[in-house]
Each structure stands twice: as C-alpha cells, then as structure tokens.
Amino acid sequence: MVRPIFLNPSVITMMIALALAGGANSSFQPYQSVIAINTLGIEAWQYSLLVTVGGFLSIIYSLVTGALSDGLFDRRVAVSYICVLAAAGAIGIFTFGSAMAFTLATVLTLPLIPAVITQSFGALGSLKTDNNAKSHARLLSFGRVVLSASWVVIPPCVALLISISGRVEAAYALTAILLLIVAAQIFVPNARWRGVPQTGKRLSNLIASLNLLRSGHVVVPVLANSLCKGALRLQQIILGLIVVNQLGGTISDVGFIAAITALCEIPFILLWMLVSEKIGRNRSMLVGASIYAAYFVFLWFAPSTTYVFAITPLAALGGACLLSLAIAFLQDVIPERPALSTALMSISDFNSWVVAASLFYVSSLFSDKVPMTLLGALLSVCGGLAIAATKERSHRRTASA
Numbered sequence: 001m002v003r004p005i006f007l008n009p010s011v012i013t014m015m016i017a018l019a020l021a022g023g024a025n026s027s028f029q030p031y032q033s034v035i036a037i038n039t040l041g042i043e044a045w046q047y048s049l050l051v052t053v054g055g056f057l058s059i060i061y062s063l064v065t066g067a068l069s070d071g072l073f074d075r076r077v078a079v080s081y082i083c084v085l086a087a088a089g090a091i092g093i094f095t096f097g098s099a100m101a102f103t104l105a106t107v108l109t110l111p112l113i114p115a116v117i118t119q120s121f122g123a124l125g126s127l128k129t130d131n132n133a134k135s136h137a138r139l140l141s142f143g144r145v146v147l148s149a150s151w152v153v154i155p156p157c158v159a160l161l162i163s164i165s166g167r168v169e170a171a172y173a174l175t176a177i178l179l180l181i182v183a184a185q186i187f188v189p190n191a192r193w194r195g196v197p198q199t200g201k202r203l204s205n206l207i208a209s210l211n212l213l214r215s216g217h218v219v220v221p222v223l224a225n226s227l228c229k230g231a232l233r234l235q236q237i238i239l240g241l242i243v244v245n246q247l248g249g250t251i252s253d254v255g256f257i258a259a260i261t262a263l264c265e266i267p268f269i270l271l272w273m274l275v276s277e278k279i280g281r282n283r284s285m286l287v288g289a290s291i292y293a294a295y296f297v298f299l300w301f302a303p304s305t306t307y308v309f310a311i312t313p314l315a316a317l318g319g320a321c322l323l324s325l326a327i328a329f330l331q332d333v334i335p336e337r338p339a340l341s342t343a344l345m346s347i348s349d350f351n352s353w354v355v356a357a358s359l360f361y362v363s364s365l366f367s368d369k370v371p372m373t374l375l376g377a378l379l380s381v382c383g384g385l386a387i388a389a390t391k392e393r394s395h396r397r398t399a400s401a
Helices: 009-039 044-069 076-096 099-125 133-165 170-187 202-214 216-246 251-279 281-300 305-331 338-366 372-389
Strands: none
Touching: 009 044, 009 076, 009 099, 009 133, 009 170, 044 076, 044 099, 044 338, 076 099, 076 170, 099 133, 099 170, 099 305, 099 338, 133 170, 133 251, 133 305, 202 216, 202 338, 216 251, 216 281, 216 305, 216 338, 216 372, 251 281, 251 305, 281 305, 281 372, 305 338, 305 372, 338 372
8 A cells, every 4th residue: 555655654754755856956056057057157167177076975975874874763853963964055145145056056065966966766665574665666656746846846936036045046045944944854753764774883774885885786777777878968958959959949848848748657656656657667767768868859850949949848758757766667676775786877877967968069079969969869879779688676675664
C-alpha cells in the first residue's frame, strides 16, 4: 500500500526538505550571474571560475556527506549542519552585498545545497525493502515532482520579492529562510531519517565508503547516466542559440520554452513512474532516451520558433524520464549505502556538463550550431543503450522509520 508510506512522518519531512531545498536553489540561481556581473562588478571570467570551483566542491560535499550520513542514527543531523552553513553564506551576500561575500558563499557554502537534496533522496532510498519496492519507486517519483514544482513556483515569488524590496540580493534572503526551515526539522519528533550506525573509526569508515566509488560496478552506471544527462545539458546550451540566432526568436521565447518544459515534466514524471512499473526502470530509460533523441532530430529541422514550441512537450516527455528514473537507477548502484549512491548524482551532473561543453566546443570549430542537435541525439541514444545494458538489482534491505 502506498498510503502508509506517504503518511510516515519521516517521509513527510523528507518531502518538505526537497521542496524547500529545491526552492532555496531556484530562488537565487536564475539571478546569480546578474547579481555577480551587473550588481557586484565581478568579471565574467571570474564568475565562471567561481561557479566551476563551486560545482567541483559540491561533488566533494555531496559524496562526503553521503558517506558519513549513512552511518548516522539520524541523517537530519548532517542536513541541519549543512543548511545552517549554506544559510550563513546566503545571509552574508544579502547583508554585505559585496564581491567578497559573494565569492566566499558561491565557492564555500552555497555548493552545500545540492547535498541537502541528495540527502533527502538518500533518506527516501533507505526506506526501500523487498515488500515495498513498487510504492518506494512511486515515492521517489513523487519526490522528483516536488523538486520540479519548486522550480516552477519559487522563481516568480522571488521576482515579486525583488520588485517589492528593490534589491536583487533579496533572492538570497529567501534562500536563507528556506534553508533554516529545513534545518529546524531536526526538532520534529518521530521523524528520524534512518541511518545505520557503524562500528569503527569514522575516518576509516569514510575512506572505505569512498573507495567503493572506484569499482567498475559503480563507474559504469555513473558514466552511462552522465551520457543521458549530457544530452539534457547540451540542449540547454544550444536551444537559446538556435531560437535566437538561427530562427530569429527572442530571449523571452527561450524563457517561455523553459517554463513550458518545467510544467509539462510534472505530469510526465508520474507517467514514467507507471511505465517503469510495467516494463522496468532501465528499459523505460532507454525509451525515454530514444524519445529525447527524436526531439533532437525534430529540432534539427526546426523552421521557426512556433515549431520549437510545438515540439517542447516531446523534450519534456523524454527529459522527465531521464531525470526522475535516474535517481532510483543510481540508488541501485550501492543499495546498502543509499545516501552515498544518491550522491553519485552530483558526479553524474558534473560529468554531463563536461561532456556537453566539450561537444559544444568541438562542434563549434567545424560547423554552425544546428548540427549539434544530431550529436545530442547520438549522445542520448548511447546513454540509453548503456543504461539498458546494466542489470537492475534486487534489494535485500529492511527499513524502519
């Protein structure tokens, strides 16, 4: 039965954490470059360097937190510390409004926010048993819906807040508020995020956990998922160039396409949840990757912005599959370490940006931007085939809230 799981106090707090952490991310990210370059006077190359370093540290934070939290009695302890530190950085930007405060927060504290998201999904992963596999898969899909919805709801609220306050840095004030609410959940009774306390020294356990990442059964699935994610990232890079430079559209058109995609993804995530129950997760991801590849091919033939708007639901359909089912796919890699497995999302995300940026650069040396759509289609298909070739595991785990 799904109902008892969704009514579990621990699950409710996990869903709230996903909504608020996603909101904390979406409240500042759309405005981050504007604040850095236009408001604080940071050079474009400096901003790129800050974001790159922060992205790399985010991987380290997620992996270390995931490895440590799996051995905690209550994962909320780690989440609370993370949220307080990240909130401190956001408060610093809002209070001081200086380039130094922005630099410190962007590099050191704000990259902690993705760790909150991976911890929330990792806590959901720890609830899986042989008896609730179907309802648990639905739980992960619903968690992804909650996360996606935060990106639809929060940015307009931030725009209103900025217009009222007259300060674009107000976005970071909302980020801090949302993170502190997540941190306060440590005081909610009977809502423990179950960990498995380990014997031995914590440093030794941490090193042993991180050594698991070097094995082939971990590396191959991460790389396979990185290919699919790389197709999604490549689309983000080239879509605006195609719409504006090739088709004569506007920046507003690009924004509307992104909004339509986000809205369509929410029901499609629920659809893929049902499909995966029928044909299996890995086969579903192959189908989703094929749909996304078809979208790239259609995009290659795009004659107008109206045409791009028309095929946007196809991108949302394929993208929803690759984004939502990837969580369970990576949690299957190290099933006995759900938080560490979920933290593999950060590695996959980083790899995907490297793959997409590299393909974009190499392709731009030889041709215009449109043929990159065919590279995106090839990337998506290869990732889907690689995922389908991996074996879905059965989990032997008991869970208690």
